[in-house]
Amino acid sequence: MGLLALSLPAQAQFDKTRWPVRQATPPTEWQDVQGQRWSTASLKGRAVVLNFWATWCAPCKEELPSLQTLHEISGGNPLVIGINVREPASRVSRYMKSTGLDFPVVLDPQGELAKQWGVTVFPTTVLIGADGKAQWRVLGDVDWSGREAEGWLKPLTVSTQR
DSSP states (O other): HHHHHHSSOOOEEEEEEOOOSSSOOOOOOETTTTTOOOEEHHHSSSSSEEEEEEEOHHHHHHHHHHHHHHHHHHTTEEEEEEEESSOHHHHHHHHHHHTOSSEEEEEEEEHHHHHHTTSSSSSSEEOOOOOEEEEEEEEOOTTTTTTHHHHHHGGGOOOOOO
């Protein structure tokens, strides 16, 4: 019986919690590996799925295809942005090319962005509303093309600007 249980597929495990009320959303001033510049002002009015990942992280690699699917079907709202932590640009570019990832990816070679956003576990995803404020933190891998994630994302895409 024990061997049978070992052969069953593993379920993705994650922990979704509200962004701390007293913690300000860090400002955004980035350039991705594709050359696009991103700022807090340029992201205003768009929901953002901000995913911290690395190629040495097995759960990250399992999650990335669903982020790519979300990127392809979302029409940019929500906007998927990856933050690759502590890896050289050459490794990240090779990985993206070999796996077909083409959503924006920002490099964080020293882990400073991860620290600024309070990231200590990989993958970690921060869900940012159209108002520019972080709303949720998700630790662990998620199927971003699934119904559960869709339910999390829909309220974020509604702009609170009048």
